[in-house]
Amino acid sequence: MAYLEVNKVTVLYKGNKIGIKEASFEANEGDIIGFIGADGTGKSSLMHAIAGVVKFEGEIIFDKYAYHSPKEAEKIKKHMGFMPQGLGLILYNTLTVEEHLNFFASIRNLIMDKNFKAYKQKLLHMAGLSRFTEREAGHLSGGMKQKLSLICALIHKPKLLLLDEPTTGVDPLSRLELWEILDSIRKEEGTIVIVSTAYMQEASKMDKLLLFEDNGIIARGSSKELINTVRGNTYEKTPCESEDCLELYDTTYSLKPLKSKHKEPTLEGLFFVSALKNRKKLPEISVSQRKEPLDIPPIVMEAKQLTKKFGSFVANDRIDIKLKRNEILGLFGANGAGKTTFIKMLLGLYPIDSGELTLLSQPIRSGRDRQKLKSKIGYVSQHFALYKNMSVRENLIYFANIHQIPTHETLKRIERYAEELGFSDYLDAMPKDLPLGINQRFSIAAAIIHEPVVLFLDEPTSGVDVIARYQLWQLLRLLKEKWGISILITTHYMSEAEYCDRVVLLKDGKKVADDTVENFYKKHPNANNFEEIFLEYYKEAN
């Protein structure tokens, strides 16, 4: 008998909406189980059921104890660690990092002895938070919050660890550290770790993967086994002829055999092939040319020696960045490197302590200088900001109205974006009922509804599934090509660097590199991918 058995678990929400239907799986001590799948396919629902925080049908057996409801699950909760989806959801903004760990230890009845203190230090160190033990959670960056949440869920060495997208918004370096933590805890404690993730490099490290679709588990196996299932469908980039075919950036997936050469498949391929099989035609992303060409200056944004301090902490230290016309600039850096701070200064949400900023040829000295520029800038924030009590459609209409777009034009655009960004089915749903990824897609729609000249995107792809992310990038590139706009974007998916024209690397508030992606590869000839390059910069100094 397996240590954890999940038998035909079904979760229904209000109005008989299915969360997850008849999901079953088993896990043994020390297993790391990955939940992968598109947004809204039931991964979180199943996690909630196992964690015993939601009513469900079916049976879950953990360590020979069977439970069928949250009430019965009470008994095993002391062996369980749960981290729900969302940035820093379980943290208290006014408590410091240290206090969080002590609090979680106390509610788990841990004895604060020498061993505990050593373990705590180890966790802090692994999470890279040792320097920040006195900082309040409200002042941590998004990724740091995630790491803190994770080590809080780990503090009592649970036997069963449920992590719902723990690495969303976490930088590659920290992700590596996180996995080290997980790996060691499962080896030492025999913990079963269940993780959902949108990072496929991570998924490949897990013992067993469950692929979710249509609120059920449709495939399972090791990452190799799963990859092999799509080996026959993966080809070098070839133009598609039939409907059962999908042409991507550098790969083509087809259900019917193609003449071109096969390519080494990846986990991402799983999503595209499964989409093909379900005849879910990926919407063709297209952007129509602007009627009147825009008058955009050659340098869209120029920051000279921009500096921002919070008390004695220097968040941005004399940063020089230029954003040119018709350019996608990727802003990369570890959590807390100062990316968000920089964008907020550009937007005027934080005051600039020193330095000069020019936006669209307009020197910015006070808030008044920004008034004229507002209609030319689009922004998506890290914590998306959408109104909970309005449907997606209403939200979009609202934003369009604020931008004084004529109503008939608004409706046309919404229709178009919905199709292009793949949320037609959700147009009349409430944001809170939608998974993270879909929410994110439409907050981008809201940011471009007024057809801005420059876009500032703060981690728009965090927590978004593979397909949606691919489509988003397609859209951004099209926007750049057709409209000639400039985009400044931050992301933690290193593979996305390939889509950028130029990459700026921040570290501890300073700019450490600024070059085209090609040049990065030239400088680091041994690197297989951008993640390795990134890690090199961070290791160099340490």
Add this chain to the structure above:
Amino acid sequence: MNIGVIKAYTLKEFKELMRTRMIFTVYALPLTILVLFGYGIRMEVTHSRILIIDNDQSKLSGELVEKFKHSKYFNTTEANISESKALKLIKQAKKDAIIIIPTSFEKRLIKAQKIDIAIFIDGSFPNRAHTIENYIESVIINYLQNYAQRYPTFSTNIIAINPRSLFNQAMRDEDAIVPGLIGLALFVSPAILTALLIVKEKEKGTIFNFYASSINKEDFLIAKLIPPFLLHSVSVLILFLIAVYLFRVPFRGSFALYWFSSELYVLVSLSVGLLVSIVTRSQIVALVLTVIITILPGFLYSGIILPISSMSRESYIEAHMFPVMYYNHIAYDTFLIGQGLSSKKIVLYLIILMGFACVLLNLGWFLLKKELKK
């Protein structure tokens, strides 16, 4: 009961209250209520603005006017204007009442002929109008009594009332009001403090820490109650000191009873807020609901201004549904009377307050679910 868990949650709540600088407002609220209302609310209506039109302008009418001018209840002005003009002043809310002394006042008084004194009172505040009416009448009658005594030809039968207010000899407003205000302050401030404690966690997501761990519901509730309870235990003392030393309200009862009943009452108020926090899903609803069910009932049913015994129907029933009137009865007793537990009513009311606490807390425990609401 798990002391470790309770301690951890309690410490956490305390830190949150301190760091959001809430600690300041926690005490500012009951203090403001007591001090401002203690100076602001008055039982007696003094300085009513009256206008006397003395059409007689005689010595005797002048004496009557003087009587009004010397009364603390009136802020008297004298004018020689037409009645319609005077009525307009009431209409414009510039005067509360107008007294018109007829032309032949002195002549008729000496001859003992019928005298008509016309009085117009602004009735828009009925209670105030009633009081002003009584004051005016008694000044006039008093004047006439004195006049009659000077001239024995007017045989009079005079009855005077000699009011002796038990427990409050001097009939001080402070004595009559301040103990009641403590009941209001200790109802409103604890309730508003706890009203957001749980719903806040629901909105933010930190409630998962409770859902997904083995913390008992009762431990969770206890931990949520302890910090506000301790904070407001200090209020109990502060309010007592202000009442006794600032307002000089006598304290005749036992401090133990005051302290115990106040702590019990704070617990009831906290439970009201906590219950709101448990049943609501958004902080906004919780806040508005708490404000609606505490501020007005807390004041109206406190017995400070409106006697509960003379309420009728819905209000009478509603008054008994709020804990304020029970506590205030005890509070008045401990300050002004000092019967303490020898009074059966006080014992009964203490039991009722305990009942409130038990019912509210159990209801909260029952309604608090350790799972996501779908």
Add this chain to the structure above:
Amino acid sequence: MIKAFLSIVAKELLDFLRSWGLVVVVLYSFTVDVYIAGSGMQIEPKNVSVGYVDYTGGGISQKILFHLHEPEFVAPKRFLSQKQLSEAIFNKEIMVGIVFDQDFEKNYRKHKKATIDVLLDATAASQSFITLSYLQNIVLNFSKLNIPIDIDIHKLFNPNSDERYFMALVELLSVVTMLSILLPAVVFVREKEEGTWDIMLLMPVDPKIVILAKSLSQIIIIMAGVVITVGLVLFGTFNIPMNGPFFAFLLLTFFYAFTSAGIGLFIASVSEGMMQTAQLSMLIMMPLIFLSGAWTPVYAMHPILEKLSLLSPLRYYIEGCESIFFRGTSFIDLWQYFAGVLVLGSVLYWYGFRKIGKLF
């Protein structure tokens, strides 16, 4: 601009209507709450229990007691000694004790000053005061003066002293105050807490427009509530007279709600989260409501408070509404109330505009 303005208003209204919990609470306040306050609250004494000791052996004393009847008084209860009477008051069996001493009747007959001792329970202060004035009136009738004086009292605007008029109206005005401070405050604070305020700041709309639109949306909710109360409860149930111009009432309410929303804006701009908003709004609302002059006339308060109350918009609003409903004051004479409310409102918005809604 108009389009953006209206969109914000529409969005906020939609938001309100979708949070049904809030709708229920607001509707309750505007209907049931006002109804209960208006229907049962009375300041006149009722069912006051009286006890007496009569050392005179009857006569005048009994005649006086005869006047203490229902509904104001419960039939007086006789006690044998003053000691018993005091004990009864201690035990709260009776609220008022009357003592007729031996000389009472004798003095009365001899046209000397006859005195009645009245013992009052000061812990029930409000009852005591009212009962005392009642007794005084009864007794005055017995003080037979040979002077045929006729005090002709006209109570203007509310001749029957109908308490319900006053209570219902004051309750309504209090509800308007609470909601028009709270609703805008939470609207602004919520945006701050959820981070949507940043997004609003980046929109090509003047933040002042956003602030005004958001305030207006909440004021529309209040105005709708006021119309419901006035129609259903004030006119429908209590038949409250309306002696002044109705439009003046609506207009004054509108301006007042705007000013109160300004207080809400102020609260939102100085507080960091919902908890602080809750505490601060309580701290501001309670003195506003109870020291506005409805319960104690402003001129009877401590001189400092009297001055401070000039800063309370509710002071102008209550006086204004009383004038409109009861006194039937002409529109021109209401200018001071409008002025008071508007001046305070302008200051609050000026502060709000400066404090929130700026990019750096």
